[in-house]
Amino acid sequence: MSKPKSPGKPPEQATDRLFATERRPDDFRFDASVARVFPDMIRRSVPGYTTIIPMIEVITEQYAQAGSNCYDLGCSLGASTLAMRHGISYPDCSLFGVDNSSAMIERCEHYIALDDNPMPVTLRCEDILHTELSNASVTTLNFTLQFIAPEERSALLTRIARATRPGGVLILSEKIQFESEREQNTQTRLHHDFKRANGYSDLEISQKRSAIERVLIPETLAAHKQRLLDAGFDDVMVWYQCFNFVSMLAIKNG
Ligand SMILES: Nc1ncnc2c1ncn2[C@@H]1O[C@H](C[S@+](CC[C@H]([NH3+])C(=O)[O-])CC(=O)[O-])[C@@H](O)[C@H]1O
């Protein structure tokens, strides 16, 4: 599944109307219907997503090391993978994109093939809880850890920290929960205002909210920071926040 490949037809991209009409309250899944609308869905749903992606390139440029592996865990259609690809300046680095949704990985292959950067990308359709990790300089979890069961998160982060070279990093982006109920309500209202400003109706917002309730479990910033330190990272900093969406940089000492 790695490059080089002849650039195929661009995948058809649709507007996200998945929650526009009344539907059964099924849990959200990363299936073919989500994969088809995903670029539109994530851009209109996650405040800051369109800023975070190019910054992943900037961060990768700073921390990628010669002869190392870089991983994008939960790569979806490869937006963060491509940002990493563009940030890596060493031809002897290896870049891996991992996602357990076959619908995402199939489409991701097309997006990788359309991008003209020569660095090979290896895509794995695997569970990130079991994927092999070693010799890492930059690993990205861009809005993926939130979909992992909370009791599995420590083991995954510990595995990433152990696989990370001195001076390497984890970029961790997450929807977060706030300690204070007042702040939680205010930031949630602002997030919903953002979605409304991007054309989502109240019905779409409320049906999506119910669908993700049991599958996207946000935690507080304090919980994330402490767990990253416990996992073996030496320093954790927030480099981006917009409402209840945050991106952190966890660094292993050089
Ligand atoms: N256990 C798992 N193993 C592998 N993949 C998983 C697992 N659980 C969830 N996923 C995958 O994690 C991705 C999360 S989306 C990432 C966006 C991307 N990073 C981006 O920068 O565009 C974020 C969002 O939709 O808010 C989906 O593709 C899931 O299939």
Ligand SMILES: O=C(O)C(=O)Cc1ccccc1
């Ligand atoms: O849409 C939302 O309300 C979110 O919290 C973000 C999101 C984005 C894409 C898939 C699932 C959740």
